[in-house]
Amino acid sequence: MTILDEIKPTRRQRLYDLVRDAGIDVSHWETTKGNSSSAASNPKYCYNWSFVRDDVVVLNLWHQEMEETEGVVRCALNPRETARQDTCVRVARAQQMDLALRQAKMAHLPIRVIINAGARKKASGNTSQVKHRLLDSVEWSVESYDTLTGHCTLARGKPQPVFIDQFTAWAEGFESPKKKTVTTEVTERCSKVRRQVLERANGYCEYCKSPGLNTPTGQIFLETHHVIPLSEGGPDKPDNVVALCPNHHREAHHGATQDSIRQQLLAHLKTIA
Ligand SMILES: [Zn+2]
Ligand SMILES: [Zn+2]
Numbered sequence: 001m002t003i004l005d006e007i008k009p010t011r012r013q014r015l016y017d018l019v020r021d022a023g024i025d026v027s028h029w030e031t032t033k034g035n036s037s038s039a040a041s042n043p044k045y046c047y048n049w050s051f052v053r054d055d056v057v058v059l060n061l062w063h064q065e066m067e068e069t070e071g072v073v074r075c076a077l078n079p080r081e082t083a084r085q086d087t088c089v090r091v092a093r094a095q096q097m098d099l100a101l102r103q104a105k106m107a108h109l110p111i112r113v114i115i116n117a118g119a120r121k122k123a124s125g126n127t128s129q130v131k132h133r134l135l136d137s138v139e140w141s142v143e144s145y146d147t148l149t150g151h152c153t154l155a156r157g158k159p160q161p162v163f164i165d166q167f168t169a170w171a172e173g174f175e176s177p178k179k180k181t182v183t184t185e186v187t188e189r190c191s192k193v194r195r196q197v198l199e200r201a202n203g204y205c206e207y208c209k210s211p212g213l214n215t216p217t218g219q220i221f222l223e224t225h226h227v228i229p230l231s232e233g234g235p236d237k238p239d240n241v242v243a244l245c246p247n248h249h250r251e252a253h254h255g256a257t258q259d260s261i262r263q264q265l266l267a268h269l270k271t272i273a
Contacts, residue, residue, distance in 0.1 A: 002068055003068055003071065003073050003156070004063075004066060004067075004068045004073060007063070007066075007073070007115055007134075007136055007156075008063055008115075008117060008132075009063065009115050009116070009117050009132035009133050009134040010132055010134075011132055011134075012130075012131065012132050012133065013132075013133055013134060013135075014040050015040075015046055015060075015114065015133065016029060016039060016040035016041075016045075016046060017040070018114045018133065018134070018135040019045075019051050019058055019114070021135050022051075022056065022058045022112040022114070022135055023053065023056050023058075023112070024051045024053055024056070024058055025053070026039070026045075029042045029044075029045050029046075030042075047089075047093065048060075048093055048096065049079070049093045049094070049096070049097045050093075050096055050097040050099075050100035050101075051100075052099075052100050052103060055109060055110075056109060056110055056111075056112060057100050057101075057103060057104040057109050057110070057111045057112070058111070058112045058113075058114065059097065059100065059101075059111055059112075059113055059114070059140075059154075060113075060114045060116055060133075061075050061077070061113050061114070061115060061116065061154070062075075062115075062116050062117070062120055063115050063116060063117045064117070064120060065077070065120075066115075069216065070216040072155055072156065072157065073155070073156040074143065074153055074154065074155050074156070075153070075154045076151070076152070076153045076154075077101075077152055077154070078149065078150050078151045078152065079094040079095070079097040079098040079101070079150065079152075080094070080095070080098045080149070080150025081149075081150060081151075082094040083095045083098065098150055101142060101145055101150075101152045101154075102145065102147070104141075104142050105142040105145040105152075108141075108159070110139040110140075110141070111139060111140040111141060111142070111154065112135065112136065112139060112140070113135075113136045113140050113154075113156070114133055114134070114135055114136070115133060115134050115135075115136055116130045116132075116133045117130070117131055117132045117133070118130040118131035118132065119131070136156070138156055138157060139157070139158065140154050140155065140156050140157070141154070141155055141157065141158060141159040142154060142159075143155040143159070160219055161195070161198075161219065162203075162219055162220060163195075163198035163199065163201070163202075163203060163212075163219065163220050163222065163243075164198070164215065164219045164220070164221055165194055165198060165221070165222055165223050165224040165243065166223045166224070167191070167194065167224070169215075169221065193236055193237060193238055193241055194224045194241065196238045197224055197238050197241045197242065197243050198222065198224065198243055200238065200243070200272070201222060201242070201243035203220040203222070204222075204243075205222060205243065205244050205245035205248055206242040206243050206244060206265070206268060207242070207244055207245070207248040207252075207261065207264070207265060207268075208245060208248055210245055212243075212245060213245075213246070222243040222244060222245060223243070223244050223245075223246055223249040224241055224242070224243055224244075225241065225242050225243075225244050225249050225252055226240055226241055227240050227241070227242055227262055227265045227266055227269065228240055228262075228266075239269050239273055240269070242265050242268070242269065248261070252265070
């Protein structure tokens with residue numbers, strides 16, 4: 001069963017309830033005549049595509065517009081383009097959604113997604129019919145937002161760091177090390193140092209300057225390496241750790257050139273200290 005299958009809504013829930021469950025204040029949905037059932041169908045709100053509070057953004061997305069690759073569910077959308085092509089009230093809803101995406105991107109706000117299933121509007125004239133909906137329990141994040149075009153990609157889950165190394169990759173299950181507990185310990189002890197080094201390397205091997213590998217999740221992979229090994233008393237500090245491409249990492253450990261690589265890396269670390 002794919003993640004997409006798992007998050008497919010199978011029952012009809014009211015938008016009002018889901019928006020409230022996502023943490024948005026819905027008290028103003030109540031009309032002057034107001035009881036809660038009329039609040040839920042208040043046309044001023046109940047057809048909106050996005051809802052914003054200062055610390056959360058709630059978006060309505062279509063299940064059939066989501067895609068799953070390598071275990072990550074994404075949704076690409078461009079409400080600004082929709083606003084350009086559409087008519088009347090939908091323009092305002094689309095513009096509001098574009099603004100919500102921009103706010104989420106700039107303020108790094110978590111996104112709660114209400115997943116809709118049903119008949120999506122195709123041409124102008126007919127309206128979309130939501131058959132089922134649910135509030136996704138997992139937070140989404142903005143993976144990319146093009147301020148020029150309004151094109152946006154949302155990904156299900158917390159935002160991923162751009163640069164990763166072998167420990168992150170293990171932790172995420174790309175490759176499973178035998179001694180899981182040991183790895184976790186090591187990973188936690190120096191994760192801050194590794195992050196600093198990966199940021200400093202900026203995606204390029206600090207030995208040969210060639211770019212790291214692109215991962216299926218859009219991150220850049222390099223391996224972190226202690227120039228003077230911890231076993232030889234080398235410190236676990238950024239001035240003793242480098243980011244290397246996998247080839248040069250192996251060479252630094254096993255190659256006939258390991259001594260010269262070590263000297264060159266030490267010299268390199270001195271120049272950037
Ligand atoms: Zn290299
Ligand atoms: Zn190493």
